[in-house]
Amino acid sequence: MTNIGFVRSELIPAKPAPNRISGPMAWVQKNLFATPMDAVLTVFGMLFLLWIVPPLFNFVIGQAVGPSGTVEECRAVDAGACWAYIYNEMKFFIYGFFDIAEQWRPNIVFALGALLFVPLLIPKVPFKRVNAILFLLVYPAVSYILLAGGVFGLLEMPTQKWGGLLITLIISVVGITLSFPLGIVLALGRQSTLPVIKTLCVAFIELIRAVPLITILFMASIMLPLFMPQGTTMDKLLRALVGVTLFTSAYMAEVVRGGLQAIPRGQYEAGASLGLGYSQRMYFIILPQALKHVIPGIVNNFISLFKDTSLVYIVGMKDLLEAVKTKNDSALEWQSSNTATTGYLFAAMVFWIFCFSMSRYSIFMERRLNTGHKR
Amino acid sequence: MTQTSQTTADQVQSAKKAPAIGTRPAIEIIGMHKWYSDFHVLRDINLTVQDGERIVIAGPSGSGKSTLIRCVNRLEEHQEGQIIVNGVELTADLKRIDEVRREVGMVFQHFNLFPHLTILQNLTLAPIWVRGIPKVEAEATAMHYLERVKIPEQANKFPGQLSGGQQQRVAIARSLCMQPKIMLFDEPTSALDPEMVKEVLDVMISLAEEGMTMICVTHEMGFAHQVANRVIFMDQGQIIEQNEPEQFFFNPQHDRTKLFLSQILR
């Protein structure tokens, strides 16, 4: 047998990789022209970009009429987006019919909201409990007083005058806040061993999830007043809130249920063996873990809800989209062939910014939770 | 050196009752380098495996052992040097890759059984679709190998219903059904519970006794000692030391090898 022994006397230092696997040329080779098929796709993709980007750029920026432009410029044959229209109607898009002199009130509400909400989103900021109580209990009361007025010498401002982005934000924030506890109760009820309670919860969740939001809003708008004792009048905003909250809570229940199911049985058993009762186990052991798991799901629900607020026109509220549509149809002084497109483009950008940042946040939380879970 | 190697060679012969090693190289790796983008994972690998040889690759995690054997059936692409398997050099040519993969079986750390197919279907899939073996015949072969790994009664179950050890034995049988000339084992016992390790190792030992050409990446040093013709120690992407098991375990030369062995053989 030959001697097969081998011992390395000197270690080989790392060498730089050959050019064809790193560096910009390698990147282009690998990501754009790896195979003939890839090359063809790349060429088509480039052609598509060439076809779509220049006109888009021209419309949005190149030939667009800036904020200080006039309607005549907007009506020019080759004019792009009419940003002057947006600039001039901006107040309506944000506040609706809220008296201009009183618009400092929603501004304070916006600022306070941001101040309290942003720290809640950042995991590192301390005092989460105090922060949450302020945001969930104190803030709504303060906001309502500020917006509705009628006390402390504030001019009364009926909800019919609220509109635009203000309404969109109010409905989505209130909707998510109220539907959250309701969703938890429904989810726990769905897991109950008591048949009556389980059936009720399952029926409610499945019925709501089966029908479109638009029918729930129809119901809230037309049937809810019928259900109330004679003589009660229901605020339109309240109707929208009831509809949206019921709708979202069913979806929230399903998200929470997912979290509950992810908790291993051992957790329940450990809690029981310590002598903790049902509600103690839920409150101290199960829900804190389960809810942490489903933060991304909750954020995704919030995104859907935020988009769905555009449907509240059914109960007669003027949310951001409805405000834009109203102006598109009625602002005769801004009538041009691009007015409607510009209006919808603006609304789309606002919705997109909100939804996209929320979805990034949800991905961020998901990553954070995943790594936390593994190690 | 010569003295000791002579005696150990005798011991090895008696201990292993292994068939003679052929002289035709089954795998030749010449001056092979590999990078993951800018990270130099494998450096100047030179390795010849003779027909019927059984090689164990050891080394700390991240030393490139798995990457090396994954290069042998081109699950990973190398950038420099040559890999010749059964006389076929691995290049980007898909035909050659297919040719090599037909003859090289591989067993993974996490089994990678197809969860949607029964055990029998897992075993017959490749023989039918790659080798074009009639179904009846493929099933007979599959049952034969299931008997060899001692779980014929599980043929119609799904992978999810089996224990880890059973799944790994199925995975070995799945590779054997292709009648490979070479078997690669990528840490086949690392994901198993301790009491299941033996049942898998037993199968591997019996394969070795039949003269299968094998390359195993494993931490099972007892196994290495019992069946390997040669143990290779890798660190930082290079082969640091290789020798017959007796020499390797009881007379390591390189400091890095000594350190590794002292940590693993306590």
Add this chain to the structure above:
Amino acid sequence: MLVAVKGDAWNSSVFGGLGTNHMTALDSGPSTAPKTFFFNDPVIRGIVCQIVVAIILVSFIVWIIGNTAANLTAQNKTTGFDFLWKTAGFDISFTLLPWTRASIYWQAFLVGITNTLLVAFIGIVAATVLGFTIGIARLSSNFIVSSLATIYVETIRNIPLLLQLFFWYFAVLNTMPAVRESYELPLDSFINQRGIFVPKPMPDPQFAFVWIALLVAIAAVFGLRYWVIRRLETTGKRFPVFLTSVVVLVLLPAIVWLVSGADLAFEIPVLERFSFKGGVQLPPEFLALLFGLTIYTASFIAETVRGGIQAVSHGQTEAAQSLGLKEGDRLQLVIVPQAMRVIVPPLTSQYLNLTKNSSLGAAIGYPELVNVFSGTALNQTGRAIECIALTMLVYLTFSLLTSAIMNWYNARVSLVER
């Protein structure tokens, strides 16, 4: 045992969770523990709880019914479903079923359902094709292709569907030229403010043979596939199934068409004084809804598809590779069957979402179920409760049917585990 019983005092407040199950199981064994205060018995506690909930719920419903009845009497309104057999007396702009002003309400109900199903069906087919294409494109190793797909998905799914419908309807289709200045599209089609006008195929009776030939060809393709697999399993010989199938599908009907001398005429839309005559008119409401639903849902389907493919672990591809399976076989035998199990359930719920979202057609005047029934019919009859209940019932039926099918599917394909 005593400890367990004490524990149970906490155990069954309003909701019994998993833990309750566990503890009751312990409790049900033969016990010599002294009888506790009756309210600490989990069974009694549960019953009391449910009775309380039931009483609250029933009284709430009674209260609502009372209020509603009082409100309806005050407004001099009647209730009941008798209105379904009364003449509707309104126009519906787009129907598949015969409709005149003399038709009655339940016919309007059916028109609404068919219009909903029409747009949902076409939308589902189109969104599936678009969604799968974009989902696969997102996984492409080609940087431009995957970036374009990512931009599409991230843009479209973060903008409300209603806004997209408004965009298509008010900003695109409504700004089309008047009828007299219609743009001409390829294949004798026209687009203008009233929508798209396309030629209407007018097959003669002979043409039935071509359809039969097509059916035969489809059957033949299935037969071929079966035969090819059998042959592979017995002799190991392979056969180019895909190519042969395409040839059969095209050639057989084509030959029959030529031989039978069947004639396929098209009624081409012709511009008259004020409108087009002949052809098929696709109204802008329908088109806007279809575009919006397809484009919006495709972005969600794309994400589903991407997730499904990524869910199949890389180890599966490697295992298939190391067995020597070729790329096509790898996909067909190993990857796709596993990805489909992950994709199908969320895909179905996307289909259901699309169907539910088609109700937004009401906002741009497409006469689907909500528009016709919860809108026009409700306003004319004032039977709010009946109309909304019937509308919801339809969606509930869709949903229950779908989940029944899904349960069956899931039971069939679910992986068997220990």
